[in-house]
Amino acid sequence: MHFTPEHIRDFLSYFDTINQAVNTFPGCQGMRLMQDKKNPCIFFTYSIWVSEEALESYRTSEIFQEIWPKIKCWFEQKADAWTVNTYFDGFENLR
Numbered sequence: 001m002h003f004t005p006e007h008i009r010d011f012l013s014y015f016d017t018i019n020q021a022v023n024t025f026p027g028c029q030g031m032r033l034m035q036d037k038k039n040p041c042i043f044f045t046y047s048i049w050v051s052e053e054a055l056e057s058y059r060t061s062e063i064f065q066e067i068w069p070k071i072k073c074w075f076e077q078k079a080d081a082w083t084v085n086t087y088f089d090g091f092e093n094l095r
Contacts, residue, residue, distance in 0.1 A: 001043045007074035008041060014070060021063050022047070027054025041076060055083070 003011055015033060023031045029048040036042035049055040058064055072079075
């Protein structure tokens with residue numbers, strides 16, 4: 001997500017109010033928010049879901065329907081989203 005500079009604080013403040021609702025949504029195994037070091041206007045969320053159905057349930061949920069319109073107006077560019085398969089996970093040793 002690429003935010004306009006003047007809305008970074010708005011996004012972070014809002015994120016602090018909704019992050020646990022997303023992180024504990026049924027089927028979500030965890031979520032991270034990351035900020036680009038070179039361009040502080042760029043953020044990424046990384047989440048793991050038990051299934052495609054669980055992710056789709058989130059995308060059609062009331063909470064998502066509240067979150068997305070709120071943050072979308074703060075974007076400088078259209079957001080990208082990917083659903084991926086893990087080829088290698090070097091972090092699994094940390095669990």
